[in-house]
Amino acid sequence: MFDIKEIRNNPDFFDAGWARRGLGNQTNAILKLDSSRRECQTSLQELQAKRNDASKQIGMIKRDGGDATAQMNAVAAIKDEMGALEEKARGLSLQLNDLLSSLPNIMSSEVPNGASEDDNVEIHKWGEIKRKSGADHVEIGEALGLIDFEVAAKMSGARFTMLKGSMARMERALAQFFLDTHTAEHGYTEISPPLLVRDNALYGTGQLPKFAEDLFSTKETDHFLIPTAEVPLTNIVADSIMEQESLPHRYCAHTPCFRSEAGSAGRDTRGMLRQHQFYKVEMVSIVEPDKSHEEHERMLSCAENVLKKLDLPFRTVTLCSGDTGFGATKTYDIEVWIPAQETYREISSISNCGDFQARRMNARTRTKGAKDTQFVHTLNGSGVAVGRALIAVIENYYDPEDGGIFIPEVLKPYMGGIEKITKG
């Protein structure tokens, strides 16, 4: 959401910002709606003032036992006029609100221009690539008898996976390792949030109203299944005023994520790269308005840190304008090396949303002693996607000699001390 006053004062800035996302002029329509709304509101308020005045007089006359019929008739006339204006004003603000809530955030000037993910800009690479091609996680996992797509499909259809034995355990080990690292080393507070949320929570983080078709929902209760823990974690601070000295608030959670993947038909259909359901450890930071830039860098290093500890090769990119998400001012993606695809694939996305979400969910901070409040800035980042991390470990730690998978050093304590997953 946006500050309408800022749009009034600086329409060119906003249009230029939206143009970078491929949108045409928006402020003409916005400002036109805004001025009709205000015009309507002003005349409505004048009538309300008249009515209030007359009603007070009626009250006084009646209190003194007089006859107020004339005044009452006069107000009745005003009332008709008001009804029409009220409806018009309501319609106009609804229209304005719909328009504003469907528009994406203005990106930072640091975001490079570009049309698609091909134009994302690499900022650094890390790690030594030890495996460059060959069997992918599907072959490896099925050969070990520890990943089963057919059984998952039998009960749930396409884009579901079932893990067994030490593979299921390694998924759990990854999640534990991520959570333990973020809570013990990175200052995040672990949260176990609701996985079903109402529409207003999704509006707050920006998935609604525009992206309803990407979500699963419940028939009976009108809940939505969370597509990411960003939704419940960020909504912790919805409708609240935080004391400045309590900031930053840092939350992390390990949750399933549910995505309908509407519109991705044919993309990444093989394996468990793109599923309707996957686990992810998510980080969310709530910070003072002028601190989000440094927090964004910090959060990036938190996510990179767990990949370094796993010794997985990755590269980090700044998303270009065409690839940056709806609510973000700027996004870093971390892409992990996937040997069988001979490329890097997204494993984490870290976004600074500025005050965009905070405005939508009314999350504010008050400086000690100050009277007025400011919207906080919100950031979210995967730390990291568990399913994709599992793919990366399977493929990067694969031993072609026996078809087994070495256990990364940091996961051994979570794997009962075993060195390797092998057949049998």
Next chain:
RNA sequence: GGACAGAUGGCAGAGCGGUUGAAUGCACUGGUCUUGAAAACCAGCGUGGGUUUAUAGCCCACCCAGGGUUCGAAUCCCUGUCUGUCCGCCA
């Protein structure tokens, strides 16, 4: 799932359909008094919007949210949300 009760300012808590944006207490801010502090006393103290050069004034809205009744709604009616209590079911 069924029955009932409730939601008022930072907190607690009044409130009759008619100068109620809202009593009172606490907290907070300024002042008087005091060597200083406390106490006491005095004064102030919500948010959003419109108009405007204006954080001045004037006006509008807001007593959980959204509708409605009425000349007039914190107060009456309907719907929703949340909280509490009891019953049923249940990991």
